[in-house]
Amino acid sequence: MHNLMQLAMICYIPEFKKLKPKYLEELPEKLTLYSQFLGKRPWFAGDEITFVDFLAYDILDLNCIFEPSCLDVFPNLKDFISRFEGLKKISYLPLHSLPPVWPCEDVLFPLHLLP
Incomplete structure (x- = not known):
């Protein structure tokens, strides 16, 4: 979560x-x-999805929104994002079109950058 807090603080x-x-x-x-931690595993804690994967997805996704090319040199992380977004109960959500509903919404929409 430290990475997420750093990103939120910057924004x-x-x-x-x-x-x-x-x-x-x-x-x-x-x-x-x-x-390196994910390695060749499908999920961060092994072969089955856990809450850790939701936390990791959140951090990785927000960094991708902040800098879209940030995962270009990490194919296993890009695969993880695709795998996560492809989950049956998650894939129906248009994840990036949902309005932010959590305290760090400024990571996506930094208010101080508005004219």
Whole structure:
């Protein structure tokens, strides 16, 4: 969750444009850890989906919204995202068209960037 908090904090502060490059510079190192941990397994805790996968999906998805190309060098993470979004009970949701309903909605829509 630390990565998610870092992303949320960047999007909430007025120095967003100044801090974004540093965050993006450090992001591949953080994503490498997720990629290495996931390895060749389908889910983060093994062969069956668990709540950990929901947390990981949230972090990875928000980073993809923040920087769409961030997973390009991590095929196993891209496969994880596709696998998660392809789950029968999840795939019917248009995930990116839902309005944000949680406290970190500014990660998706930084209010301080509006004119």
